[in-house]
Amino acid sequence: MIDIKLLREKPEIFYEDMKRRSRGDSLIRDFFDIDNQWKSNVRKENDLRKEKNTLSIEISKLMKQGLDTTHNKDRVREINEELKKIDLEQVKIEEARLSIVSRIPNILHPSVPSGVSDEENKFIKFAGKAKVSATNIAEFRKATENRGIFVDDDVERISHVDLMEMLNIADIARAGKISGARFYFLKERLFKLEMALVNYAIDFLSQRQFTVMEPPPMINKRAIWGATDMETFNEAVYKIEDEDLYLISTSEHPVAAMFMDEIIESDELPMRIAGYSACFRKEAGAHGKDSKGIFRVHNFKKVEQFIFSREEDSWDFHEELLKNTEDLIGSLEIPYRVINVCTGDIGSLAAKKYDIEGWFPVQGKFRELASISNDTDYQARSLNIRYREKGELKFAHTLNGTAVASTRTLVAIMENFQNKGIIEIPKVLIPYTGFDHIELNQD
């Protein structure tokens, strides 16, 4: 949530921000309309309550003297009627105001590029060496602004969907039978590779000062509303029937909400936390997209980096998170590019967001593998997470970034590391898998 005080004091900041997002003024103007109504009601209520309090004290005095109090009591009853009316109105106004305020996005960092769609995300860098087939070279060059390093790919590559079937390492059809589309059974070495990826990422972050943990996979409404934005909530979040519980779509949410309503001593900051969890996503807005295989699924595993920081440090930590994920994906030998996500694609929580997109040689394009955001104080304000510095309470800054997302990274490995019908294992993972390739599963 944004800072209402700041909005009242410096509305021009928000008008300017909405302009950069090409979203128009109406949301901000609606806020002031309704906020003025709210203020005028508060004044009315305060006046009435003042009169009521005065009368109440008088009643107590009159009673002690044994005098008549009916006149005062009648007036208080009248006031109560009036208060009830205004209060009813005020509840509605507050609801409406909250729904407006919660739709006002975070204030963007100046370095966020302006743009309407993901087409205008800004290329930052490329790393690795991509295998690019002749038909995809133009696309690759464009996507890396001619700075991508690649070799001509003469190997005949097949999609991860076909590869999984050929090697008998996943069962999508039976998952469909019992659960529906976008579910999967992972079998044998592909399953072990997933476990290896997760364990590798956990060890990787342990060595970089992260406290590793597994959070609850379901959280209540207050926590999820505080941690997420409406878009994610509507498109991703599953609700548990008859319970105040929601399945998490990322461990970012329980980890962020972990310190809800708490005050952190400033010498405990920064707190680096790595959360590992299953992630459940409805994928409501993705009908027809990536409908085959395990690229886009309702459930996957993810290791997520999270940092609570002081307000003045968060931009440094944003770069640190990016570097961690780059080092991690780089160590897996997956070629990738980093982009600075533009105003039209960034969503409402983040003040700035980097995406790391891996090169998928079969699809012939870069696809998102990781997303690294600085939410500044926006998420912490909704969750009421503060820290104390020299006796002053401030909202913490929160940052999050993917370390590794299981299924998508598996697809990246399957597309990049297939070799004459087998899948080679990235070197750093071999100590975790105990094997160096995946061949036909005979079971």
Next chain:
RNA sequence: GCGGGGAUGGCCCAGCGGUACGGCGGUAGCCUGCUAAGCUAUUUCUCAUUAGAGAGCGAGGGUUCGAAUCCCUCUCCCCGCGCCA
């Protein structure tokens, strides 16, 4: 699931129908050669910002002229019992 206890400003804690007690910590000032101690004021949110006013005692209802206090519903925590991977 059953019984008992609890939730009060940043923290601790009193109040148990008549304007929220006190301590600790924080901040500002005074005092002191310095430090410590001591003294004074202040400490949440909202409206108005000049004086001032209102709200707030886990959440939501109710009774009452008046509720932290009484009644109902719910949430979470602690202790015991039961069940359980």
